[in-house]
Every structure is written in C-alpha cells, then in structure tokens.
Amino acid sequence: MNSSSLKFNAVSEWWDEYIAYDALKKYVYQLEKQQVGYRDAVHDLEANESTSLIQGTDEHVSTDALFIPLLDRELKKIASFYDAQEKELLEEVQGLERMVLQQEADGPDFGHQYDRQEDDDDDDDEDDDFNQALQNSEITFSRSPASRRRRSLSVGNRGGVRTHRPEWSSNRRFSLSSNEDHGDLEASIASLRSTAQGEPTGSQPSNGGQGRGVSRSPIRTAKSIASKIFSRDSNIPDTVWTAKNNYAMDIQLLFKRRITNLYLSLISLRSYVELNLTGFRKILKKYDKVTDSSLRDRYLHDNVELASPFTTASKDKLNRAVDRLIDLYARCVARGDASAAKRQLKMHQREHIAWERDTVWRQMIGNERRGEGEPGTLRTLGGTLVLEPEKGILDLQTPAGHIKLTMKQIFLLASVIIFVLLLNVQVVESVEANRCLAILVFATVMWATEAIPLFVTSIFIPLLLVTLRVIRDSDNKRLSAPDATKWIFSVMFSPTIMLLIGGFTIAAALSKTNIDRVLITRVLSLAGTRPSIVLLAFMGVACFASMWISNVAAPTLCFTLIKPILRTLPPRSKFAPCLILGIALAANIGGQSSPISSPQNLIALHEMDPQLDWSKWFAIALPVSAISIILIWLLLLVSYKPARSPDGEGDIEIKPIKPTREPFTLKQYWVCLVCLVTITLWCVEHAIESKVGDMGIIAIIPIVAFFSTGILKKDDFDQFLWTVVFLAMGGIALGKGVTSSGLLEVLDDVIRDIIDGKSLYTVVMVLSVIVLVVSTFISHTIASVLLVPIAKEVGSKMPNHPETLLIFLTALICSTGMGMPVSGFPNQQAATQEDEMGQLYLSNVDFLKNGVPASIIATMVVSTVGFLLMKVM
Structure with missing residues (x-):
C-alpha cells in the first residue's frame, strides 16, 4: 500500500x-x-x-x-x-423506515386528486401548474419527445447534477452526505401531498381556487375501472409501492433515490x-x-x-x-x-x-498509459513532471510551419539513404545477396542508432525480405512472395522463442509469489554489516537472480532492497555509488550464467547444431561468472574504498537486511516444484530428446502449470517483455535471410582471408575484441543477432569446425559489454538511481573508470578460463 x-x-x-x-x-x-x-x-x-x-x-x-x-x-x-x-447515517435509516410506514398507512389513493385529466385542451395548462408547484421541492417534469403525456422525473440535489432520466445514470455524482437528501425527501412529499389536495404550494397562486385536477374526467375514471377489471392481479389490492397512478410513481422514485443514496x-x-x-x-x-x-x-x-x-x-x-x-x-x-x-x-x-x-x-494514470500529454512532459500521480525536450539539430520557423529536426530523424534519414543506395549499387554479384546486404546494413544502422524502437525494426525485417524477393530455396531459386512468407514466419517462431516465453513465465511466477524476495533477503541477512561483505553479497545475489528472473528484473529487485541501506548512509558516502554500480555489473554478468537469463543466450542456442544442453552450459558459465564477480568486486573495493566514512574517521556500519518472517505457503512450494522440474528437464534434454523433441516443448510446462492453476493471470501474460520476443524473432529472420539469400556464401572468401593460417586461440582473441566493442555501444541482444552468425561462419571454415565454441564465446562476451551507461538494461537502471535530494548517485565518470575495466576483465575471463573449459568439454 x-x-x-x-x-x-x-x-x-x-x-x-x-x-x-x-x-x-x-x-x-x-x-x-x-x-x-x-x-x-x-x-x-x-x-x-x-x-x-x-x-x-x-x-x-x-x-x-x-x-x-x-x-x-x-x-x-x-x-x-x-x-x-x-x-448520522443510522438515525437517517430509522427516519426513512418511519417515512415508509407513513406512506403505506396513507395508501395509494391518498393522491387520487393528483391524476391529470386527459382533456387535451387543458393538458398544457395543468402541466404548467403542476411544474410550478414542484419547483419549491426541487422536482421538475420534462416532456418526453415521444409523447406529450409521458413524463420523466428528475429529483434535484443540491451539489449534485440534474438529470431528466428516470433511471440512475452512471455519470451521476452521488452525495455521500445525506442530510440534504433527507430534507429534500420530506419537502418533496409535502409538496406532492399539497398539490394532490389541490392546495397552493409556497407563494404560487391557486388559479383562483379552481383546484385544477381535483376531479377525474369520466373517460379517466372508466379507464381506471377497466384496467382493474381486466388486470390479472385485480384480486390483489394496490399499495403505494405497486400502484400505477402518478402520485404513487413519484413517491416510488423519490424513495428509490433516498434509499440508494443512504446505501x-x-x-x-x-x-x-x-x-x-x-x-x-x-x-x-x-x-x-x-x-x-x-x-x-x-x-x-x-x-x-x-x-x-x-x-x-x-x-x-x-x-x-x-x-x-x-x-x-x-x-x-x-x-x-x-x-x-x-x-x-x-x-x-x-x-x-x-x-x-x-x-x-485516475485520469493521470490513463493519460500516462496512453502516452498523452505535451511533448517533453510526463504525467505522474503527483502532477506533471517537465522533462528536458530532445534537442534539435535544426529548429526553424517557416511560413509553412515549424520544422524541428532531431538526431533520431537524421539517423533515420541516413539509414533510408544508405538502404536505397545499396539497393541500386551492385556490391555483390547475386541480386538476392545484394538486396540482403542492403537489408542487413539498414537494420544494423537502425538498431545501433535506435532511430525507431528496436522491436519495430525487427518487425520490419520480414516485410523487406519478402517484398524484395530475397529468400531462395535449396536449389537457389527465388521463392515467390506467398512461399517466402510462409517460410519466413515458420522460422521466426522457433523453439527458441518458446523457450524465451517459458523463461518469462518462470520469472513472473517467482516474482508474483514473492519467492525471489524471500530467498534473496534470507541470503542477504547473512551478510552482516561490513561494507565489503555486503557489497559481495549483493553482487552475488544480483548475478544469481539474473539467471532466473532475467537481468532486466533482477537489478530492479535489488535496487529496491538496498533502499533501506542507502537511506541510513552518511551523506557523501562512497558506499552508495559503489553498491549501485556493483549490482548493475553483476546483473550483466548474470546474463551469461544460464540459457534463459538473456535473449543473446537463446539466440546463440538457436544457432548451435547440435544445441548445448543446460548441464554443459552451467559447467562452463558458472565458473566464468563466479571468477568475474570476484575480480570486479576487488576492482570496486580498490576504486571506491567504500568502507571509509566521508570524514575519514573510522569505517561506516551498514544496516543489516532483515529476512521476511512469513513462512512458505503451499502456493510458493508449488511454484518451486514446477520450476525445479522444468530446469531439471532442460538440463537432461539431450537424454530425452526422442520424447520431447526440443527444450521449447519443455517450456510449455510452466506456462500450463502456472496459468491453469491461477498463479498467473491474463494480465501477467500481457506484461511479458513482448518487445524482446519480437526483437529475437526479427534477429532470427535476418539470420535466416542472410543464409538463404547466399550473402553468407559471398562472405566466405573474406572470412577465409582473415582466419587463414591463424590458430583457434588467435581467432578467439580477435573475435572477443570485436564482440566487446560492439556490445558496449549497442544492445547486447542486437550484438548477438549480428555477431553470432559471423562466429558460426568463421567456425565452419576452420579445421575441426569449432562453430559451437565460437558461438558460445560470442554469447558470453555479449553480456560483458558494460562500460557505458547505455550498455545493457542494468546499467541504464543504475544510471537513473537518485538520492533523497534528487541527485544521481552515478556519473559517466563512474562507468568509464570502473565499467570499462570491468568489461575488459570479464572478457578476458571468458576468453581464457571459458575457452579452456570449452576445450575440456
């Protein structure tokens, strides 16, 4: 709350x-x-x-x-x-009960003089008299457009909204204080009674005492008698609550309103x-x-x-x-x-x-969700936060209107120009390969500059592949548009995508049932109060959490858990930026630790033939991650010296994390069981491949288990990271297009010249540097989309064909690119953390001073320890 x-x-x-x-x-x-x-x-x-x-x-x-x-x-x-x-309310309920009894005692015929005559000549005058009489009690009648004799009641309410509808309106503002309604009801009934008896109301004249409406016309009386004779319920006497005369119906509406308001x-x-x-x-x-x-x-x-x-x-x-x-x-x-x-x-x-x-x-929440509001503003629950508008390179006021050109628009324009040029310039011999090269360069520039959202570029790729007729069959014949469409969509939704959705499901279940917080707080409670140990504990927890709830959700959870620590630190303490940066770097490392911890791992698995099973992945990735975490921890201790107090006198003491006291529930045990069974099946998938076919089929188990039992709801499914899913699908489509178009074959000579005569380890070091640089400046997922196919092709041209090894190395190093604030989601979140005064904990200098060396350290661990473990495996 x-x-x-x-x-x-x-x-x-x-x-x-x-x-x-x-x-x-x-x-x-x-x-x-x-x-x-x-x-x-x-x-x-x-x-x-x-x-x-x-x-x-x-x-x-x-x-x-x-x-x-x-x-x-x-x-x-x-x-x-x-x-x-x-x-007040109980007294009003009692008063209302007394009024109900009084109305029943008066009976439905109390207001028989209230009935209006059917004479058309006097009808309008009678309406005017009656409407005038009711104004003092805040009751008005309005003509229905369908008939001059049909009337609808509207009860006035001081502070409310008048309506001429007889039924309750959904846009009506109900008064929660019913004092006025009580008075209104009594006054309204008194006015109806006085009008029914032919008496003047308030200061209104009585029309010369004629008592208009006092007696019924013969026609009206005959109709009333006939309705009673031929009614099926004629043997049941009318009450004020069942009668159909005007007086009774008005009383019914008045009491309906009063009872509803009190309720x-x-x-x-x-x-x-x-x-x-x-x-x-x-x-x-x-x-x-x-x-x-x-x-x-x-x-x-x-x-x-x-x-x-x-x-x-x-x-x-x-x-x-x-x-x-x-x-x-x-x-x-x-x-x-x-x-x-x-x-x-x-x-x-x-x-x-x-x-x-x-x-x-409520309107603020809706506007924020719909993205409404002025450019450069963000609607929040507390009001409107003015953001710094995106700076424009060109800002001109012309007779035709205002022209503002931003960097993203320039990148978009440049991407389109390059794309059109490559389509019209013959760079490679094959038409399909040349067009695929144009698509590849266009998508790379769009992903690198984020001129439009990343997933939109991914969705655009199948459209370009089909309309430009890039796809070829096994006989190198260009596929027709219908056949190419069926083929490209069939390969986009692969078992890898199902594995990704299964990972999202496990992460959502662990988070919603609070298992992640329970386990993490219990581990952190053992860390004590020494700053160095607390830092190492949080880094280890961030890395482990990233393995199972993704390196997108894990840092979010950890940043929430450290708020009590940050609140109690002395001002200008070095421990705060050290802890925040340590969590971000560890979450990035955790992105390489399990196959479902990040999309780049799943893209790598998709390209492996045969796919690496989970047990071998853990055997290599866990030691690499552990060594990287310890070395980065030592780097942060040397760089920040977080234990020292700001005044230089003694060491600071950290407020310990308290574990949650609630015991595990049956629901939490069920979630743990399903997760353990799923992960175990993933680990032994190669042994049961003849039964399950692929790990993507196993990923259906948690989806069915959690959504069918109500652990997760439809809203949870809607909140999955579908942008990441479409990003991965677009990457798969582009990779298949490069292979099918023959572009990869065109690059054979270039790749062969690069690796000719070089040892495997030399190729590993060169590839490591390339992957690290690319993944530092663009999304890790996009880096894997672009570089994993290259690693696969390089491996296929080498002796002993070490494709799987190079693909695995590429995927692991993609997660180590963390030298900039924009290098991966954990870094982006860490860069936005603020103290109580709204000051950022981290600056670009923190990332350059610590993130770049951490990236180099983690890459060297992968290309040395990881390489040796892969050779052994």
Missing part, C-alpha cells in the same frame, strides 16, 4: 480523515536514521525546510515510545469521524473502515521491518481492534443497516424481490465507484 493506492480507493471528500500514511512513513524513516546513529534532519522539499522527529530526544528512548503517540493521534481522528458518520453512504463508510485498517496494518508492518521491532500485533490487538470503527459491534451495526436498506429497496422499488433489490443496489454501487475513481489521479 502507498499514498497513490490509498488515494485511488479513498472517498475524495473524506481524504483528510484517512490515516496519514505518507507522513507516518516519513517518520519511520527518520527513526531508522536515529537507530543507525545518523540524526540528520530530513529535508522537506515541498515545505523547503528541514524537519526531524527526533530532535531534542534522548538517543536511548525507544522508537516505540516515539511512534505510538503518532499512531494514537491518527486512531483518535479516525474514530471521531467514524462515530459522527455512523450516528452508498453506508457502503462508503464501511470501505472507509476497511481501508484505514489496512493502512494501520501496512504502516506497522513497515515500522517493524525498518526498526526491527515487534509493535504490529500488539498495537493492532490492544488499540486498533478496540477502537469504535474496528469493533465487531460496529461492523454488525453497519451490516444490519445495509440489510435494512436492501429490505426497504425490495419493498419500495423491487416489488418485494430481495435478490433483485440487492442486484440493483450493487449496480448503483459499481457505478458510484466508477465515478469516484474517474477523478484527477
């Missing part, structure tokens, strides 16, 4: 009466600083002043003694507001109680976790549960009042049908919630 979710579910008119969750959370963090000995005031940016909860207090005072009074103050505020609302008020009050109870539970849980206390259960039991809003008696009162209103609605509106009454009131409740949530913060 946070302030946004609280506001989203709260009643907007009562916002100040809810628990002050944000303020309490700030106090918790101040107490956390006190515990670790840093008593710096927290700077309130909005108030532009420093505030501190613990100023002037004894350091040995228990944090409970400081926090409990704040909770008591909030509890007293909530109880006072609830008591006033409960008393919504009671439901909102019940929701107010539940939301505040959740708020107390969440803030106490956060307090216990941050301060290592055990206040939650004690305070909830001794204080919250005994307060008037949260007692069983109060809940029973509200529930009984709701049930009484449902009975009244069934009695007055639903012809005694209790189930219909409950269904209709719930419908009104849903419409009310939809209206309440369609407020400023």
Whole structure:
C-alpha cells in the first residue's frame, strides 16, 4: 500500500480523515536514521525546510515510545469521524423506515386528486401548474419527445447534477452526505401531498381556487375501472409501492433515490473502515521491518481492534443497516424481490465507484498509459513532471510551419539513404545477396542508432525480405512472395522463442509469489554489516537472480532492497555509488550464467547444431561468472574504498537486511516444484530428446502449470517483455535471410582471408575484441543477432569446425559489454538511481573508470578460463 493506492480507493471528500500514511512513513524513516546513529534532519522539499522527529530526544528512548503517540493521534481522528458518520447515517435509516410506514398507512389513493385529466385542451395548462408547484421541492417534469403525456422525473440535489432520466445514470455524482437528501425527501412529499389536495404550494397562486385536477374526467375514471377489471392481479389490492397512478410513481422514485443514496453512504463508510485498517496494518508492518521491532500485533490487538470503527459491534451495526436498506429497496422499488433489490443496489454501487475513481489521479494514470500529454512532459500521480525536450539539430520557423529536426530523424534519414543506395549499387554479384546486404546494413544502422524502437525494426525485417524477393530455396531459386512468407514466419517462431516465453513465465511466477524476495533477503541477512561483505553479497545475489528472473528484473529487485541501506548512509558516502554500480555489473554478468537469463543466450542456442544442453552450459558459465564477480568486486573495493566514512574517521556500519518472517505457503512450494522440474528437464534434454523433441516443448510446462492453476493471470501474460520476443524473432529472420539469400556464401572468401593460417586461440582473441566493442555501444541482444552468425561462419571454415565454441564465446562476451551507461538494461537502471535530494548517485565518470575495466576483465575471463573449459568439454 502507498499514498497513490490509498488515494485511488479513498472517498475524495473524506481524504483528510484517512490515516496519514505518507507522513507516518516519513517518520519511520527518520527513526531508522536515529537507530543507525545518523540524526540528520530530513529535508522537506515541498515545505523547503528541514524537519526531524527526533530532535531534542534522548538517543536511548525507544522508537516505540516515539511512534505510538503518532499512531494514537491518527486512531483518535479516525474514530471521531467514524462515530459522527455512523450516528448520522443510522438515525437517517430509522427516519426513512418511519417515512415508509407513513406512506403505506396513507395508501395509494391518498393522491387520487393528483391524476391529470386527459382533456387535451387543458393538458398544457395543468402541466404548467403542476411544474410550478414542484419547483419549491426541487422536482421538475420534462416532456418526453415521444409523447406529450409521458413524463420523466428528475429529483434535484443540491451539489449534485440534474438529470431528466428516470433511471440512475452512471455519470451521476452521488452525495455521500445525506442530510440534504433527507430534507429534500420530506419537502418533496409535502409538496406532492399539497398539490394532490389541490392546495397552493409556497407563494404560487391557486388559479383562483379552481383546484385544477381535483376531479377525474369520466373517460379517466372508466379507464381506471377497466384496467382493474381486466388486470390479472385485480384480486390483489394496490399499495403505494405497486400502484400505477402518478402520485404513487413519484413517491416510488423519490424513495428509490433516498434509499440508494443512504446505501452508498453506508457502503462508503464501511470501505472507509476497511481501508484505514489496512493502512494501520501496512504502516506497522513497515515500522517493524525498518526498526526491527515487534509493535504490529500488539498495537493492532490492544488499540486498533478496540477502537469504535474496528469493533465487531460496529461492523454488525453497519451490516444490519445495509440489510435494512436492501429490505426497504425490495419493498419500495423491487416489488418485494430481495435478490433483485440487492442486484440493483450493487449496480448503483459499481457505478458510484466508477465515478469516484474517474477523478484527477485516475485520469493521470490513463493519460500516462496512453502516452498523452505535451511533448517533453510526463504525467505522474503527483502532477506533471517537465522533462528536458530532445534537442534539435535544426529548429526553424517557416511560413509553412515549424520544422524541428532531431538526431533520431537524421539517423533515420541516413539509414533510408544508405538502404536505397545499396539497393541500386551492385556490391555483390547475386541480386538476392545484394538486396540482403542492403537489408542487413539498414537494420544494423537502425538498431545501433535506435532511430525507431528496436522491436519495430525487427518487425520490419520480414516485410523487406519478402517484398524484395530475397529468400531462395535449396536449389537457389527465388521463392515467390506467398512461399517466402510462409517460410519466413515458420522460422521466426522457433523453439527458441518458446523457450524465451517459458523463461518469462518462470520469472513472473517467482516474482508474483514473492519467492525471489524471500530467498534473496534470507541470503542477504547473512551478510552482516561490513561494507565489503555486503557489497559481495549483493553482487552475488544480483548475478544469481539474473539467471532466473532475467537481468532486466533482477537489478530492479535489488535496487529496491538496498533502499533501506542507502537511506541510513552518511551523506557523501562512497558506499552508495559503489553498491549501485556493483549490482548493475553483476546483473550483466548474470546474463551469461544460464540459457534463459538473456535473449543473446537463446539466440546463440538457436544457432548451435547440435544445441548445448543446460548441464554443459552451467559447467562452463558458472565458473566464468563466479571468477568475474570476484575480480570486479576487488576492482570496486580498490576504486571506491567504500568502507571509509566521508570524514575519514573510522569505517561506516551498514544496516543489516532483515529476512521476511512469513513462512512458505503451499502456493510458493508449488511454484518451486514446477520450476525445479522444468530446469531439471532442460538440463537432461539431450537424454530425452526422442520424447520431447526440443527444450521449447519443455517450456510449455510452466506456462500450463502456472496459468491453469491461477498463479498467473491474463494480465501477467500481457506484461511479458513482448518487445524482446519480437526483437529475437526479427534477429532470427535476418539470420535466416542472410543464409538463404547466399550473402553468407559471398562472405566466405573474406572470412577465409582473415582466419587463414591463424590458430583457434588467435581467432578467439580477435573475435572477443570485436564482440566487446560492439556490445558496449549497442544492445547486447542486437550484438548477438549480428555477431553470432559471423562466429558460426568463421567456425565452419576452420579445421575441426569449432562453430559451437565460437558461438558460445560470442554469447558470453555479449553480456560483458558494460562500460557505458547505455550498455545493457542494468546499467541504464543504475544510471537513473537518485538520492533523497534528487541527485544521481552515478556519473559517466563512474562507468568509464570502473565499467570499462570491468568489461575488459570479464572478457578476458571468458576468453581464457571459458575457452579452456570449452576445450575440456
């Protein structure tokens, strides 16, 4: 729970009466600083002043003694507001019941004079008199366009919106305070009665005392008698709730509105109680976790549960009042049908919630999701954040309009020009190969410059391959467009793509069931308080997490876990940037540790023939990753010296990570079992290949197991990284196109000249440098798309054909390109981490000073230790 979710579910008119969750959370963090000995005031940016909860207090005072009074103050505020609302609403329910009994005692014929005559000549005048009489009670009638005699009721509501619809409207704003409605109802009924008796209303004249509408016309009387004689229910006497005369129908509509408003008020009050109870539970849980206390259960039991809003008696009162209103609605509106009454009131409740949530913060969320807003702005829950607009190379105001040319537009234009030139210049002999070369260069430039989103370029590749007739069959004959389309789409969705989706499913299940956080916090709790050990522990956890929940989600989780540590560090501590950078570098290394940890590994597996099984992958990748992590850890210790305090006096002490206390649930055990079974089958896939065919088939197991049992929902499936899936599919399509068009054969002579007479290890070192440079400046996935086919072709031209070895090396080194802030997603996330004052922890110098040496170290480990392990395997 946070302030946004609280506001989203709260009643907007009562916002100040809810628990002050944000303020309490700030106090918790101040107490956390006190515990670790840093008593710096927290700077309130909005108030532009420093505030501190613990100023002037004894350091040995228990944090409970400081926090409990704040909770008591909030509890007293909530109880006072609830008591006033409960008393008012229950009194109104009782008053409404009395009014219902009074109406039933009066009977349906009380307002028989209220019926209007059918005489067309007097009809308009009678309407005018009646409308004038009803204005004082805020009831108006409007002509229906279909008939002059059909009328629809609209009940006025001070502070509300008038509507001429007889049924409840979904865009109606319901009043949660029903004081005015109560008065409106009594006044409306009094006005109807006085009008029915032919009396003037308010200051309106009575038309000379003629009492228009006092007597029925003969035709009207005859119709009424006939309807009763021929009605199937003529033996059942009418009541005020079943009669069809005008007076009774108006009374029914008035009571329908009154009961509905009271019902919504009671439901909102019940929701107010539940939301505040959740708020107390969440803030106490956060307090216990941050301060290592055990206040939650004690305070909830001794204080919250005994307060008037949260007692069983109060809940029973509200529930009984709701049930009484449902009975009244069934009695007055639903012809005694209790189930219909409950269904209709719930419908009104849903419409009310939809209206309440369609407020400023709801619209902000929708606009942000749809990408609406002005260029250079980002809509957030707190308002509109103005971003620095993209700088234009050319910015001119012309008579035809404003022209702004950005770097991305220049790159896009350059890519198109190069593409058109290559299509019209014969670089290689074969037409198909020449066109494929143009596509390859075009896609490479587009991927490298990100002139358009990466996945859009990938989706564009099949279109170019088919329309330019690049694909050839085994006899080197150009395929027709229909045949080329079927072929290219069949190879794009390969078992590798299914393996990627299976990896996303496992990652989503581990994250949603909180298994990743439980396991990681338990491991980190063993790290202690020494900065060097804490740094190594986080790097190891980031690397391990990247193996299973991807190196996209793993750093996100780790950056969340280190926030309590960063909050309690002294200002200008070197440990903060060291820890953030260490997590990012370790997550990159984790991208090489398992076949599903990153897309580049899956692309490499797809090109291997035969594919490397998981056991061999782990046997090579895990030692390489472990050595790389330790060497990078030593590099960071030497570079940052994170243990030193900023003032140079002694070493800092790190706040320990506390493991979650919740035991494993049956659902979590089920997720662990499915994941272990799937990974085991992947490891032994070669032994059971005759049964399962490919690892992509095994990847279906977690998809079925988690989605069929409700562990994961449709929304979880929608949130998979589908852009990465399409990126990989486009890369596969391009690789197949290069092979099918004959372009790879054209490059044989060039490749042969490069490697002719050189040893395998020399080729490995040259390839390592090329892969490292490319993967540093462009996406790791794109680097593998471009370089894995080259590694495969180089291996095929060498003695003993070491294609698998070179492909494996290329995939591992793609993950080591981490020298720039844009080198991989972990680096991009690390570069955006900010402190409490909004200052970035890392700069470009940090990446150049530490990221570049780390990349070189990791590459050397792959090309030495990894190479030797591959030779042994």
